[in-house]
Amino acid sequence: MRAIRCTSCHRSISPQENSVKFQCPSCGEFVIWRCEVCRRFSVKYTCPNCAFEGP
Secondary structure, eight states: OOOOBOTTTOOBOOTTSOOEEEEOTTTSOSEEEEOHHHHHTTOOEEOTTTOOEEO
């Protein structure tokens, strides 16, 4: 089983963490994972499929 990684900081996300996953708002073809820390500090993420940048 592959570890789930944050799209912003690339660290592993544990099941107990307050993380979130959603489809890219631009292309809808890539699942964005956000860890609790990156969500709290609004760290930018980039979709590797379409280069969309979000907060």
